[in-house]
Amino acid sequence: MELSFLxxxxxxxxxxxxxxxxxxxxxxxxxxxGEMITERSGVLNLGTEGIMLMGAFSGAVGxxxxxxxxxxxxxxxxxxxxxxxxxxxxxxxxxxxQAIAGLAVYLLGVGLSGYLxxxxxxxxGNTPRVETLPIIHFKFLENIPVMNALFNDQSVLMIPxxxxxxxxxxxxxxxxxxxxLRAAGENPKALAVVGKNPIVIRYVAVLAGxxxxxxxxxxxxxxxxxxxxxRMVNGRGFIALSAVIFGNVKPGGVFAAAMFFSxxxxxxxxxxxxxxxxxxxREVFMALPYIITLLILAGFIKxxxxxxxxxxxxxxxxx
Amino acid sequence: xxxxxxxxxxxQAVFTSILAVILAFLVVGVLLLFSGRNPVEAFGYFIRGAxxxxxxxxxxxxxxxxxxxxxxxxxxxAKSSVFNVGIEGQLLLxxxxxxxxxxxxxxPKAIHLPLTLLAGTLAGGLYALIPAWLKVYRKVNEILxxxxxxxxxxxxxHYVVLNxxxxxxxxxxxxxxxxxxxxxxxxxxxxxxxxxxxxxxxVVFAYFLLQKTSLGYEMRAVGLNREAARFHGIPVEKRMMxxxxxxxxxxxxxxAVEMAGVHYRYLDQFSPGYGYDSITVAMxxxxxxxxxxxxxxxxxxxxxxxxxxAVYTEIPRQLVTLINxxxxxxxxxxxxIQDKFRQIVTGKKQISLQEEIE
Numbered sequence: 001m002e003l004s005f006l007x008x009x010x011x012x013x014x015x016x017x018x019x020x021x022x023x024x025x026x027x028x029x030x031x032x033x034g035e036m037i038t039e040r041s042g043v044l045n046l047g048t049e050g051i052m053l054m055g056a057f058s059g060a061v062g063x064x065x066x067x068x069x070x071x072x073x074x075x076x077x078x079x080x081x082x083x084x085x086x087x088x089x090x091x092x093x094x095x096x097x098q099a100i101a102g103l104a105v106y107l108l109g110v111g112l113s114g115y116l117x118x119x120x121x122x123x124x125g126n127t128p129r130v131e132t133l134p135i136i137h138f139k140f141l142e143n144i145p146v147m148n149a150l151f152n153d154q155s156v157l158m159i160p161x162x163x164x165x166x167x168x169x170x171x172x173x174x175x176x177x178x179x180x181l182r183a184a185g186e187n188p189k190a191l192a193v194v195g196k197n198p199i200v201i202r203y204v205a206v207l208a209g210x211x212x213x214x215x216x217x218x219x220x221x222x223x224x225x226x227x228x229x230x231r232m233v234n235g236r237g238f239i240a241l242s243a244v245i246f247g248n249v250k251p252g253g254v255f256a257a258a259m260f261f262s263x264x265x266x267x268x269x270x271x272x273x274x275x276x277x278x279x280x281x282r283e284v285f286m287a288l289p290y291i292i293t294l295l296i297l298a299g300f301i302k303x304x305x306x307x308x309x310x311x312x313x314x315x316x317x318x319x
Numbered sequence: 320x321x322x323x324x325x326x327x328x329x330x331q332a333v334f335t336s337i338l339a340v341i342l343a344f345l346v347v348g349v350l351l352l353f354s355g356r357n358p359v360e361a362f363g364y365f366i367r368g369a370x371x372x373x374x375x376x377x378x379x380x381x382x383x384x385x386x387x388x389x390x391x392x393x394x395x396x397a398k399s400s401v402f403n404v405g406i407e408g409q410l411l412l413x414x415x416x417x418x419x420x421x422x423x424x425x426x427p428k429a430i431h432l433p434l435t436l437l438a439g440t441l442a443g444g445l446y447a448l449i450p451a452w453l454k455v456y457r458k459v460n461e462i463l464x465x466x467x468x469x470x471x472x473x474x475x476x477h478y479v480v481l482n483x484x485x486x487x488x489x490x491x492x493x494x495x496x497x498x499x500x501x502x503x504x505x506x507x508x509x510x511x512x513x514x515x516x517x518x519x520x521x522v523v524f525a526y527f528l529l530q531k532t533s534l535g536y537e538m539r540a541v542g543l544n545r546e547a548a549r550f551h552g553i554p555v556e557k558r559m560m561x562x563x564x565x566x567x568x569x570x571x572x573x574x575a576v577e578m579a580g581v582h583y584r585y586l587d588q589f590s591p592g593y594g595y596d597s598i599t600v601a602m603x604x605x606x607x608x609x610x611x612x613x614x615x616x617x618x619x620x621x622x623x624x625x626x627x628x629a630v631y632t633e634i635p636r637q638l639v640t641l642i643n644x645x646x647x648x649x650x651x652x653x654x655x656i657q658d659k660f661r662q663i664v665t666g667k668k669q670i671s672l673q674e675e676i677e
Contacts, residue, residue, distance in 0.1 A: 046463070086648070099402060102462075104648035107595065107643045108644030111638075111643060111644045112641050114635070235467065241463055281482065287470060297459045
């Protein structure tokens with residue numbers, strides 16, 4: 001089949017590309033929003049990928065053994081927080097190097113999810129198929145052409161994913177919790193002076209972030225697909241981390257960055273199907289999201305300003 | 320203070336590292352128990368699989384070689400505070416480059432083998448220059464960039480194997496390399512090859528570079544305190560670029576040695592995560608080239624032992640990655656272990672600076 005250039009463009013930039021972008025972004029938005037909360041408190045958690053893997057695994061296992069994807073989602077959140085608790089202890093209480101602690105959590109997530117997968121399901125690299133979370137359909141959207149194609153018949157988790165940036169914006173800038181959170185990341189000593197414990201706030205932030213990362217991972221196994229396979233998160237955790245940097249650790253910016261990276265991923269999938277392999281190697285498309293993410297980090301990082309006290313452990317008395 | 324106490328305190332870093340590994344293995348034992356497996360039985364199979372007979376032992380040693388070289392790669396970077404987590408990708412590219420050079424040329428062995436190793440070394444080093452530039456001049460966190468760059472490396476190799484080099488048979492792999500590009504086998508009938516010597520040379524090279532040359536001194540100074548190093552006129556950016564490049568070179572060499580000594584062709588999934596394991600090996604070895612020999616032996620044994628164990632028991636091979644994660648977690652929390660260790664050794668809650676110096 002001969003394709004003209006115009007045909008290819010038409011086939012690529014269709015509404016289904018937009019639908020795929022939304023579908024892909026849900027997992028990344030959850031993880032990126034979680035990491036944003038964590039980083040705002042002054043803690044860098046490089047282990048997001050590992051927590052997402054554990055979330056994806058425990059979500060599928062929960063759904064398999066209880067028959068309910070909702071219970072799976074709940075278990076994924078709890079497991080995410082448990083892994084987050086380990087990280088928080090090492091990073092905040094023990095005050096070890098956060099980058100290395102994050103690396104440990106990444107390896108732990110890869111290893112534990114792979115190990116338990118074999119323990120629970122003996123053969124093969126994946127779980128059996130499980131029930132998935134419901135797909136939602138809005139009647140009122142049917143008459144709005146573009147909106148209908150983009151937002152209808154997506155996973156139920158799309159709603160919290162799209163609301164999260166708004167909610168977090170309000171929490172960050174309109175509530176005392178947001179002020180304490182940001183103070184923990186900017187100037188924890190000043191926060192301690194007004195009687196708030198930066199350590200408690202950092203713990204809460206890490207746990208909240210891990211909860212969201214766990215849910216973001218579970219979305220992959222009990223909604224976007226219907227099973228867990230080894231290493232299925234496939235670098236999305238690191239893309240979420242990049243989105244936090246690119247988005248300047250601010251709700252709107254991080255959301256926009258997550259959407260952009262998701263768009264690149266969707267584009268790569270569509271290009272793979274539209275352009276035949278003999279014209280262009282599919283491996284190039286598969287590598288594209290990582291390369292573009294890095295190019296963007298290279299171009300934008302200089303303007304990016306994270307919290308002042310990030311990765312510095314909080315010491316009670318100054319020496 | 321008596322002699323044993325003094326000795327224990329002087330070597331506290333070593334004992335802390337050993338303690339961290341022991342604690343990690345205890346946790347792994349408990350995990351095995353909880354998942355209904357017998358840790359004692361597992362340990363027996365593991366020892367037998369790793370050291371049981373000459374063949375198994377040579378198998379372990381042939382795994383120690385890439386682990387050790389890759390660990391030195393991590394150490395060279397980490398000494399100038401460059402955390403090269405992209406060793407896996409650099410190792411894969413190095414392996415492919417040397418597999419291609421080893422196959423495509425017909426040369427006398429004295430030229431062909433070194434050329435094959437050099438190709439892999441340079442491929443790894445050049446790939447590491449990307450995250451190096453990103454870190455030094457664009458301030459992109461290298462853990463993030465190197466992990467992400469592992470993906471394109473894999474896809475690139477996958478493409479080359481399927482579309483560029485001729486396929487022999489059904490397995491996606493490059494053709495076998497020429498006899499002139501292979502390491503000699505050291506003990507007939509085993510997998511022990513001359514790459515062991517290369518690994519030994521790499522350890523000695525790293526020690527001399529870091530401890531005995533002014534370049535190595537400057538690299539370590541950059542790692543200890545970047546601003547102070549800059550103040551003393553050390554070109555910080557250049558030194559970081561260099562140690563990242565050298566780290567990538569050694570990662571590529573680790574891949575090349577695997578081609579010339581074990582696989583003789585590039586197979587899509589020949590590396591069982593050597594690049595990731597090397598980080599654990601380097602940390603357990605206290606970022607010391609000689610320390611890495613011990614930890615590489617431990618983790619090489621772990622790899623063969625567990626793969627052997629997975630055949631005879633119902634314990635999955637994924638246990639290796641899990642152990643890595645737990646060990647790194649304990650190593651990263653070692654300040655607590657070290658404090659406890661000192662308290663137990665001295666029998667005191669607080670240790671004065673004076674005693675510490677003694």
